[in-house]
Amino acid sequence: MISYAALFFSALVAATLVPMQSEAVLVALMIAGTQPLAGLLLVATVGNVLGAVINWYLGHMLARFQNRSWFPASPTQVKRAKAWYLRYGRWSLLGSWLPIIGDPITVAAGALGERFLPFVVLVSIAKSARYVFLAFITVPWL
Numbered sequence: 001m002i003s004y005a006a007l008f009f010s011a012l013v014a015a016t017l018v019p020m021q022s023e024a025v026l027v028a029l030m031i032a033g034t035q036p037l038a039g040l041l042l043v044a045t046v047g048n049v050l051g052a053v054i055n056w057y058l059g060h061m062l063a064r065f066q067n068r069s070w071f072p073a074s075p076t077q078v079k080r081a082k083a084w085y086l087r088y089g090r091w092s093l094l095g096s097w098l099p100i101i102g103d104p105i106t107v108a109a110g111a112l113g114e115r116f117l118p119f120v121v122l123v124s125i126a127k128s129a130r131y132v133f134l135a136f137i138t139v140p141w142l
Helices: 002-015 021-031 037-065 077-097 101-110 116-141
Strands: none
Touching: 002 021, 002 037, 021 037, 021 116, 037 101, 037 116, 077 101, 077 116, 101 116
């Protein structure tokens, strides 16, 4: 049970703006072979999607403060994020698994008013696909 908790926590934190690598934890647990692969994939995906939901919520709540001096993004950055998100729309959430840009995409989705259900569906597809692909390339080596 501790391994599931560690995987969940690492996946959740990795999906927020805090840098962390949940993939390393997942691969280590796959190599250990003490937990079923399907369970590991499910726990990693749920944790990672929940982390993305936290980002969505933060973006949703922070958007109202974008005119304040302490806001973490400049007006130019906000304008660029809006233009990018409006150009690619909710489908850009399929890139939420990408390093560096994936987490900001989920924050931008919340800040720009993306509806919650489409957000969760698209992010779940992206995050689960990443972990399944990782398992696909790792398992043959075990």
